[in-house]
Every structure is written in structure tokens, then in C-alpha cells.
Amino acid sequence: MTLQKRRAQAARVLEALAARYPEPASHLDYRNPWELLVATVLAAQCTDARVNTVTPELFRRWPGPAELAEAGQEELEEVIHPTGFYHNKAKNLRAAARRVCDAFAGKVPATLEELVTLPGVARKTANVVLFGGFGINEGLAVDTHVKRISHRLGLTAATDPVAVERDLMAVFPRGEWGDVNHRMVWFGREVCRARTPGCDVCPMAAFCPRLEPPRDAAAAARSGGRAGRGRS
Known part of the structure; x- marks a missing residue:
């Protein structure tokens, strides 16, 4: 599909999504950029609903980066255990908290270049924090939905x-990037x-x-192996 055709398709998509979700919002509960950053890190390989059951206690014990930087690894692991991958998540969150305090005076940075220097924060998480925490459309967060x-x-x-993000940024207006992510997430879960x-x-x-995404080689191999053993 040419760029012109993809832009025309994107305009139809945006119209349909905006009609269904006129006021899109994040599924994560948060009150400030730091809480959004923490919640987004915890949401990796975990549902937002489960993250929302964990963060109230987490923020009660450690309200901000200064407090979390002093948290014990095992104590933090115990609190975030339901989100899965709790060892690495706890390690990254403690390290991110220390870096926010040491390098950014205790404030979550508001640029993509600075955010991705935080442990556990890659481009997708940075885009989520920039839009949800600061109202900045620097990029378009690409998750599985x-x-x-x-x-x-x-x-x-x-x-x-x-590469997916780059393609989408080329066809959707910049001012819509953050809302496109929210709307697609809602749409992916509901429809x-x-x-x-x-x-x-x-x-x-x-x-x-109704095109299907190409499957990576590892997934195809796993599927083939299961088929060979007679499992669905």
C-alpha cells in the first residue's frame, strides 16, 4: 500500500476510533508522571487491571522516587509479585528511582532522550509517559494491540x-499520536x-x-513443534 493510500486508510481508522472512543484514556491508574512510569514498567507482560491492584500499596509505602530508591529489593518484590517478572521489575524500578533522584533532581524527565536512560524504560514506555504525564506527542507507543x-x-x-511506530507516525497527525494509542488499546481489548x-x-x-501480522521464526518453530506432538 502506498503512503498516500495508507494515509487515506489512517484517516478512516481515526474517524472510526474517535467516534467509538471520543474521550480516550489510559487503563492505568496514576496521579503524576512518576506513578505513570512505575505503572507502565509493571504493565510489561501483565494486565493493566492487575497493575492497578498493586500500585495503591506500592505508592502508599513509597510515594515517590526518593522513597523507592531506598526500598529493599525483597520488600518491593513482595509487593509487585502479582505483576510477574517481579525480580527484574523491582531491580529496574529501584535503579530508575535512584537515577531520577541523582540525575534529574527527583523529577521525571520530560524528553524521550532522557527517559530512555532510565533502567527499564524503552521507547514505548517513554512515549506513554511523555503523553500521559506531560501531554507531549514525541512518538506513538506501539504495544501488542x-x-x-x-x-x-x-x-x-x-x-x-x-519501524511500526515510524509507519504510524507518517500517516496519523502528530496531535493524535497519544490518543491513537489509547483508542487502539481499547479497541484491541473490546473488538x-x-x-x-x-x-x-x-x-x-x-x-x-484483515491482514495477519507475519509470525516470527521462533513462534513458528514453537507452533510447528506443538503440531508435531499432536497438541493444539
Whole structure:
């Protein structure tokens, strides 16, 4: 699909998403940029709903980066255990808290270049924090929902999240980038699900080519192995 056609497709997608979600918002509960950063790190390989059950106690014990920088590894692991991968998450959050205090005077930085220097913070998390915490559209956060829906709608053929982000930034207006992420996440959970997409109720069914993202080699090999053992 040419860039011109992808932009026309993106305009249809944006219209449909905006009609369904006129006031999109994050699924994560937070009150400031630091809480959003922590919640987004915890949300890796975990549902936002589960993260929201953990963060109230976390922020009660350690309200900000200064307090979390002094937290014990085992105590923090115990609190965030339900989110999974708790050892690495606790290690990264403590290190990020120390860096925020030491390098940024206790304030979450408001630039992509600075955010990605924090342990556990890659480009996707940085984009989420910039938009949700500061109202800055520096990039377009690409998670599994955004990647899947973008492929199905023909907005990108890329597999690398950075390349997907670049493709989407080229077709959506900059002022919409943060809301596009929120709307696609909502839509991915409610309608365009991974295994059971609700094409029969999809407002974009008339112009969706229903393309499937290419599967990486490792996933294909695992699938083939399961098939060889007679497992579904």
C-alpha cells in the first residue's frame, strides 16, 4: 500500500476510533508522571487491571522516587509479585528511582532522550509517559494491540515496533499520536482481539483488509513443534 493510500486508510481508522472512543484514556491508574512510569514498567507482560491492584500499596509505602530508591529489593518484590517478572521489575524500578533522584533532581524527565536512560524504560514506555504525564506527542507507543491492529488494517507491514511506530507516525497527525494509542488499546481489548476478532461488530469491517501480522521464526518453530506432538 502506498503512503498516500495508507494515509487515506489512517484517516478512516481515526474517524472510526474517535467516534467509538471520543474521550480516550489510559487503563492505568496514576496521579503524576512518576506513578505513570512505575505503572507502565509493571504493565510489561501483565494486565493493566492487575497493575492497578498493586500500585495503591506500592505508592502508599513509597510515594515517590526518593522513597523507592531506598526500598529493599525483597520488600518491593513482595509487593509487585502479582505483576510477574517481579525480580527484574523491582531491580529496574529501584535503579530508575535512584537515577531520577541523582540525575534529574527527583523529577521525571520530560524528553524521550532522557527517559530512555532510565533502567527499564524503552521507547514505548517513554512515549506513554511523555503523553500521559506531560501531554507531549514525541512518538506513538506501539504495544501488542497497536501492532496487531495496524497490521490488520494495512497501516504497516513492519514487525519491529520502532519501524511500526515510524509507519504510524507518517500517516496519523502528530496531535493524535497519544490518543491513537489509547483508542487502539481499547479497541484491541473490546473488538479486534488477537484470537477472536469481532469482525461482525467492527465499525471498520467495510475497509479492513484483515491482514495477519507475519509470525516470527521462533513462534513458528514453537507452533510447528506443538503440531508435531499432536497438541493444539
